[in-house]
Amino acid sequence: xxxxxxxxxxxxxxxxxxxxxxxxxxxxxxxxxxxxxxxxxxxxxxxxxxxxxxxxxxxxxxxxxxxxxxxxxxxxxxxxxxxxxxxxxxxxxxxxxxxxxxxxxxxxxxxxxxxxxxxxxxxxxxxxxxxxxxxxxxxxxxxxxxxxxxxxxxxxxxxxxxxxxxxxxxxxxxxxxxxxxxxxxxxxxxxxxxxxxxxxxxxxxxxxxxxxxxxxxxxxxxxxxxxxxxxxxxxxxxxxxxxxxxxxxxxxxxxxxxxxxxxxxxxxxxxxxxxxxxxxxxxxxxxxxxxxxxxxxxxxxxxxxxxxxxxxxxxxxxxxxxxxxxxxxxxxxxxxxxxxxxxxxxxxxxxxxxxxxxxxxxxxxxxxxxxxxxxxxxxxxxxxxxxxxxxxxxxxxxxxxxxxxxxxxx
Amino acid sequence: xxxxxxxxxxxxxxxxxxxxxxxxxxxxxxxxxxxxxxxxxxxxxxxxxxxxxxxxxxxxxxxxxxxxxxxxxxxxxxxxxxxxxxxxxxxxxxxxxxxxxxxxxxxxxxxxxxxxxxxxxxxxxxxxxxxxxxxxxxxxxxxxxxxxxxxxxxxxxxxxxxxxxxxxxxxxxxxxxxxxxxxxxxxxxxxxxxxxxxxxxxxxxxxxxxxxxxxxxxxxxxxxxxxxxxxxxxxxxxxxxxxxxxxxxxxxxxxxxxxxxxxxxxxxxxxxxxxxxxxxxxxxxxxxxxxxxxxxxxxxxxxxxxxxxxxxxxxxxxxxxxxxxxxxxxxxxxxxxxxxxxxxxxxxxxxxxxxxxxxxxxxxxxxxxxxxxxxxxxxxxxxxxxxxxxxxxxxxxxxxxxxxxxxxxxxxxxxxxxxxxxxxxxxxxxxxxxxx
Numbered sequence: 001x002x003x004x005x006x007x008x009x010x011x012x013x014x015x016x017x018x019x020x021x022x023x024x025x026x027x028x029x030x031x032x033x034x035x036x037x038x039x040x041x042x043x044x045x046x047x048x049x050x051x052x053x054x055x056x057x058x059x060x061x062x063x064x065x066x067x068x069x070x071x072x073x074x075x076x077x078x079x080x081x082x083x084x085x086x087x088x089x090x091x092x093x094x095x096x097x098x099x100x101x102x103x104x105x106x107x108x109x110x111x112x113x114x115x116x117x118x119x120x121x122x123x124x125x126x127x128x129x130x131x132x133x134x135x136x137x138x139x140x141x142x143x144x145x146x147x148x149x150x151x152x153x154x155x156x157x158x159x160x161x162x163x164x165x166x167x168x169x170x171x172x173x174x175x176x177x178x179x180x181x182x183x184x185x186x187x188x189x190x191x192x193x194x195x196x197x198x199x200x201x202x203x204x205x206x207x208x209x210x211x212x213x214x215x216x217x218x219x220x221x222x223x224x225x226x227x228x229x230x231x232x233x234x235x236x237x238x239x240x241x242x243x244x245x246x247x248x249x250x251x252x253x254x255x256x257x258x259x260x261x262x263x264x265x266x267x268x269x270x271x272x273x274x275x276x277x278x279x280x281x282x283x284x285x286x287x288x289x290x291x292x293x294x295x296x297x298x299x300x301x302x303x304x305x306x307x308x309x310x311x312x313x314x315x316x317x318x319x320x321x322x323x324x325x326x327x328x329x330x331x332x333x334x335x336x337x338x339x340x341x342x343x344x345x346x347x348x349x350x351x352x353x354x355x356x357x358x359x360x361x362x363x364x365x366x367x368x369x370x371x372x373x374x375x376x377x378x379x380x381x382x383x384x385x386x387x388x389x390x391x392x393x394x395x396x397x398x399x400x401x402x403x404x405x406x407x408x409x410x
Numbered sequence: 411x412x413x414x415x416x417x418x419x420x421x422x423x424x425x426x427x428x429x430x431x432x433x434x435x436x437x438x439x440x441x442x443x444x445x446x447x448x449x450x451x452x453x454x455x456x457x458x459x460x461x462x463x464x465x466x467x468x469x470x471x472x473x474x475x476x477x478x479x480x481x482x483x484x485x486x487x488x489x490x491x492x493x494x495x496x497x498x499x500x501x502x503x504x505x506x507x508x509x510x511x512x513x514x515x516x517x518x519x520x521x522x523x524x525x526x527x528x529x530x531x532x533x534x535x536x537x538x539x540x541x542x543x544x545x546x547x548x549x550x551x552x553x554x555x556x557x558x559x560x561x562x563x564x565x566x567x568x569x570x571x572x573x574x575x576x577x578x579x580x581x582x583x584x585x586x587x588x589x590x591x592x593x594x595x596x597x598x599x600x601x602x603x604x605x606x607x608x609x610x611x612x613x614x615x616x617x618x619x620x621x622x623x624x625x626x627x628x629x630x631x632x633x634x635x636x637x638x639x640x641x642x643x644x645x646x647x648x649x650x651x652x653x654x655x656x657x658x659x660x661x662x663x664x665x666x667x668x669x670x671x672x673x674x675x676x677x678x679x680x681x682x683x684x685x686x687x688x689x690x691x692x693x694x695x696x697x698x699x700x701x702x703x704x705x706x707x708x709x710x711x712x713x714x715x716x717x718x719x720x721x722x723x724x725x726x727x728x729x730x731x732x733x734x735x736x737x738x739x740x741x742x743x744x745x746x747x748x749x750x751x752x753x754x755x756x757x758x759x760x761x762x763x764x765x766x767x768x769x770x771x772x773x774x775x776x777x778x779x780x781x782x783x784x785x786x787x788x789x790x791x792x793x794x795x796x797x798x799x800x801x802x803x804x805x806x807x808x809x810x811x812x813x814x815x816x817x818x819x820x821x822x823x824x825x826x827x828x829x830x831x832x833x834x835x836x837x838x839x840x841x842x843x844x845x846x
Contacts, residue, residue: 019737026730064514064524066587116477156652158644190643261526284796303734310741366715
């Protein structure tokens with residue numbers, strides 16, 4: 001295929017050529033970045049929680065009466081006992097929050113009591129001796145809390161616990177040189193906290209972007225939250241009995257003590273619902289970007305079909321002449337395919353620059369990550385195939401122009 | 411003449427139904443994607459209090475110091491000690507403090523279970539500062555603040571739930587075991603975004619049920635149910651010690667009427683901080699800020715980044731659709747070069763050709779706009795799929811959005827047609843007549 005004649009012909013269709021190239025360039029820029037946004041969001045959505053999601057549910061329990069700290073502690077212990085007695089319930093625990101709740105507590109972590117710049121900002125869970133077992137979190141080193149270690153925490157009563165269980169991610173951040181077990185750190189405390197256990201994965205309570213540098217860094221302290229507002233009961237159903245447990249648990253709690261609030265709207269959530277709610281934004285963003293990508297590619301393809309068809313119509317006579325002079329069907333087909341390839345390559349060259357430019361802007365404005373080269377290459381391949389696919393039908397029509405056209409007036 | 415052009419245009423559009431459909435669809439999709447994302451963006455980025463947004467300010471004092479503050483900026487809320495000091499100083503024409511409370515109450519029927527309620531503890535000036543309007547009664551006075559009265563203002567929704575919508579002023583309401591006297595019921599009033607609680611990220615949460623008198627709430631040790639942020643080692647063991655801690659949780663607002671008031675208040679904040687430094691409470695130089703409503707929304711990132719990114723991507727998408735339309739219009743117009751030649755030869759001026767093709771493009775734009783409107787309406791019902799419910803419910807299709815959709819579609823298409831129409835007008839009649 002000689003490229004020279006194609007280029008000469010294109011020079012006579014400057015506007016159309018530039019428009020197709022521009023459209024391909026812009027499409028590449030948007031599609032690459034949209035696909036990358038989709039990838040990032042999906043990666044966020046599929047983050048591991050570290051808990052036994054299939055059998056877990058959470059009750060947000062608020063108190064409907066005014067109890068002293070001691071009374072609250074007794075109520076909590078009674079509630080946990082009630083929940084554990086249910087035939088469909090395996091285990092229950094009282095906590096201040098749970099993974100992927102959407103918001104959560106976090107404490108600055110320092111290695112020294114007087115250190116000003118924190119080493120980490122860890123998610124802070126208060127749980128009783130059943131916390132890890134209920135969640136089904138995997139303890140990979142050390143031990144779980146003992147019942148006698150659990151302290152009660154009333155209104156604005158700060159409790160300094162001497163021990164904590166931390167995640168592997170946090171252990172690696174705090175003690176990069178190895179063994180964290182038995183070492184100490186400070187979590188906005190004036191006394192050191194000793195690491196007594198390390199769990200594999202325990203997702204933070206929040207799913208925000210600010211905490212991305214501290215992803216997976218969670219700590220659990222043996223505290224029972226006996227404040228006036230309320231707390232969360234994390235309940236693990238026996239395998240396959242989640243629905244039954246979710247039905248029975250609130251009923252049993254209300255039967256035992258009516259003066260409580262389990263919000264009908266979001267007071268009772270299965271972990272599947274928790275996960276669904278936590279990543280609503282990410283899912284929406286991924287869906288929107290997906291729709292835009294698909295429609296955009298369709299419109300670009302349709303645009304190429306439209307303009308090429310017009311060119312074919314305009315050049316029927318020239319095609320006829322070429323055919324009369326001995327060009328085969330294949331030559332004509334190749335001509336239009338190559339023409340599109342050249343325009344596409346030109347457009348894509350600009351598009352690659354635009355894609356990185358747009359990404360750079362998104363990076364500075366919206367803390368998006370850098371666009372990996374693979375996405376741009378993928379986008380280039382998609383658009384080349386799209387262009388060739390779109391041009392095929394008009395090119396085929398062009399190749400069927402009979403040589404007799406040469407003799408007809410345009 | 412315009413009617414004739416329109417007729418010509420419509421006839422020509424009918425001649426290439428595929429090409430026309432392609433253009434109409436490109437514009438329809440482009441404009442609807444932009445409008446759907448814009449409707450959300452408009453809802454989250456608007457000025458919630460246009461009349462006063464430049465007169466309401468957040469006084470920020472650096473009570474944490476270098477290394478502990480927000481990357482050099484003071485925290486976005488005040489601790490109890492500073493909040494009370496600023497209130498007592500009376501340096502602004504009005505000032506309020508806000509924190510969120512969550513309390514339980516029993517609905518009217520006695521054998522029901524308690525329900526959860528949420529509200530804000532505020533001071534007297536809150537209502538006047540933020541232009542609250544009242545259905546019944548009014549807010550309380552500064553004197554009530556000082557006498558720590560058990561006053562409460564209900565929202566219309568909560569008044570409906572608790573008192574069936576009746577005038578409840580003077581009635582008693584029990585929240586978490588304590589009685590309050592209803593002094594007012596607000597008319598439906600909920601600025602969006604709820605800028606005054608932007609610091610705790612509650613701009614789009616459910617509206618509050620009531621507003622409690624702050625001093626009373628503090629007396630009853632009603633805990634802060636919203637954001638709380640502390641630095642250093644936390645050592646408080648009870649409510650009283652918590653109030654003296656460096657934890658920030660009270661959201662302050664001041665009203666300052668003139669720019670000289672603003673300057674004076676800023677220097678007051680500085681001298682207050684300097685006093686604290688001299689007294690040894692702050693070990694650093696004064697570091698204060700005084701942003702107004704719109705600046706505060708910017709600082710607090712009230713607009714979710716998702717909303718901005720989707721608007722940008724949707725508008726780029728629209729731009730690509732327009733590039734597409736330019737190409738298709740060019741193909742369409744130039745295909746009729748012969749026809750143009752005849753018309754020019756018969757005496758039509760270039761301007762007339764130009765006008766004719768712009769009118770034709772406008773017809774395409776209008777059709778695209780109508781399709782876009784349809785798609786926007788359909789898309790609006792699906793907004794819940796793309797944004798979280800609190801934000802999705804703010805987006806709606808109103809008259810202004812309908813108008814904007816049509817206007818955007820028509821004007822964008824006409825703009826896209828400038829070049830193709832110009833090319834059409836440049837057609838040399840002699841050339842075309844000869845080749846025919």
